[in-house]
Amino acid sequence: MAQLFHRSANAVARFTIFGGVFLLAGLGYVGWIFAHSSFMTGENVYLKQPVPFSHDHHTAGLGIDCRYCHTSVEESNFAGIPPVATCMNCHNIMWKREDMLAPIREAYAGGDAIQWSRVNDMPDYVYFDHSIHVRKGMGCEVCHGRVDRQPLIRQATSMQMAWCLDCHRDPGKYIRPREEVFTMGYRPTEDSRSMAERLLKEYDVNPGTDCGVCHR
Amino acid sequence: MKTDRWARSLVATVSVLISMAAFTGCADMKDQPHHEPLEYSSFFADGRSSRPLVEGTVARGHLRADDRIYRGLEADGSFVAQNPLVVDAALLSRGRNRFEIYCTPCHGRVGDGQGMVVQRGYKQPSSYHIDRLRGVEDGYFYDVITNGFGKMSSYASQVKPRDRWAIVAYIRALQLSQYADLRSVDAAIGARLEAGEVIDTRRHDAEGEEEHHGTGH
Numbered sequence: 368m369a370q371l372f373h374r375s376a377n378a379v380a381r382f383t384i385f386g387g388v389f390l391l392a393g394l395g396y397v398g399w400i401f402a403h404s405s406f407m408t409g410e411n412v413y414l415k416q417p418v419p420f421s422h423d424h425h426t427a428g429l430g431i432d433c434r435y436c437h438t439s440v441e442e443s444n445f446a447g448i449p450p451v452a453t454c455m456n457c458h459n460i461m462w463k464r465e466d467m468l469a470p471i472r473e474a475y476a477g478g479d480a481i482q483w484s485r486v487n488d489m490p491d492y493v494y495f496d497h498s499i500h501v502r503k504g505m506g507c508e509v510c511h512g513r514v515d516r517q518p519l520i521r522q523a524t525s526m527q528m529a530w531c532l533d534c535h536r537d538p539g540k541y542i543r544p545r546e547e548v549f550t551m552g553y554r555p556t557e558d559s560r561s562m563a564e565r566l567l568k569e570y571d572v573n574p575g576t577d578c579g580v581c582h583r
Numbered sequence: 584m585k586t587d588r589w590a591r592s593l594v595a596t597v598s599v600l601i602s603m604a605a606f607t608g609c610a611d612m613k614d615q616p617h618h619e620p621l622e623y624s625s626f627f628a629d630g631r632s633s634r635p636l637v638e639g640t641v642a643r644g645h646l647r648a649d650d651r652i653y654r655g656l657e658a659d660g661s662f663v664a665q666n667p668l669v670v671d672a673a674l675l676s677r678g679r680n681r682f683e684i685y686c687t688p689c690h691g692r693v694g695d696g697q698g699m700v701v702q703r704g705y706k707q708p709s710s711y712h713i714d715r716l717r718g719v720e721d722g723y724f725y726d727v728i729t730n731g732f733g734k735m736s737s738y739a740s741q742v743k744p745r746d747r748w749a750i751v752a753y754i755r756a757l758q759l760s761q762y763a764d765l766r767s768v769d770a771a772i773g774a775r776l777e778a779g780e781v782i783d784t785r786r787h788d789a790e791g792e793e794e795h796h797g798t799g800h
Binding site for chain 1: 683736
């Protein structure tokens with residue numbers, strides 16, 4: 368039978384086989400970068416909100432504590448999003464005719480709620496609980512960044528599993544006294560290593576890394 | 584023989600396809616068919632998955648039958664004169680903590696009505712350090728937190744009953760701290776004060792602070 372392939376086909380075959388390995392590796396790398404990009408994780412992305420509520424003005428500017436609005440963060444897995452009535456505590460007088468706040472006033476008058484776009488959102492197969500993190504000295508800042516400098520809130524970290532585990536394996540890196548959990552821009556006043564050791568013991572901090580801790 | 588092989592591979596292919604189709608049903612594990620707190624729902628006309636309670640609903644263990652604690656009222660409808668909870672260091676420290684979250688934006692740290700929001704143009708409330716407010720019952724403060732007062736809204740949804748009483752206890756402590764009676768001051772210091780001398784009390788304040796923190800936790 369006559370030869371079907373020219374001899375040079377050998378080179379082509381070798382090239383495709385070895386090249387394919389590099390191509391796959393390259394594709395894998397691009398895929399990995401993509402999976403960790405902010406496009407996929409949502410890190411640092413701003414969402415459109417019905418009212419441009421500024422954490423910057425309300426927390427840093429006016430000094431309002433997180434718990435004034437996120438009332439259940441200490442007791443519940445859910446931090447709580449304030450009802451429009453909470454805004455009206457002040458905006459019944461302040462900026463009462465401002466167009467920007469019209470959706471709040473209308474919702475309040477009609478007994479309705481306002482639909483905020485959700486910024487941090489765990490997949491439903493993950494269980495997360497605020498109260499335990501607050502009680503064990505994990506500051507809002509560690510996970511949500513400098514909220515007091517965000518004119519619009521954004522997701523400050525990747526919120527991927529590796530990120531949760533980074534802290535669950537070594538919470539001493541992030542621990543702070545309970546009184547400082549809500550503080551933004553916290554700087555430890557004592558040597559941080561000895562403080563971490565003391566607090567880890569005092570609060571009995573022991574986050575699990577078993578799958579069942581977060582996937583239950 | 585040939586058709587046998589063909590049939591077997593057909594069965595294999597079809598079953599792989601079916602199981603792949605079945606697995607797509609699980610693809611949406613990220614957004615499972617249940618509601619997270621406050622999530623939007625297309626089922627109800629108002630779009631809320633968190634349903635308002637039917638009027639008069641009482642959760643088990645949450646019956647608020649004691650009017651003295653839950654409304655600050657005696658049986659005859661007058662305000663409770665004294666805090667119905669035991670006022671100790673723990674309650675005061677809780678009260679201070681809650682006061683500084685929910686009240687200081689308007690009433691200021693010492694209750695003088697000069698909070699940050701007032702400085703930006705909100706209506707100024709009376710200072711707590713006036714005779715009228717020193718004279719009212721504890722139940723009056725509880726009532727204002729629960730039901731609001733004039734332009735001030737109710738804080739019932741933000742502050743739980745126990746914490747309201749803790750705040751009341753702390754307001755009483757604030758009032759005392761700003762209104763030390765000359766007669767209760769050491770006689771010798773009293774005489775110097777009456778003579779118009781200015782005495783630096785900062786050292787005393789600092790000690791008082793320390794005591795507060797020390798017993799609080």
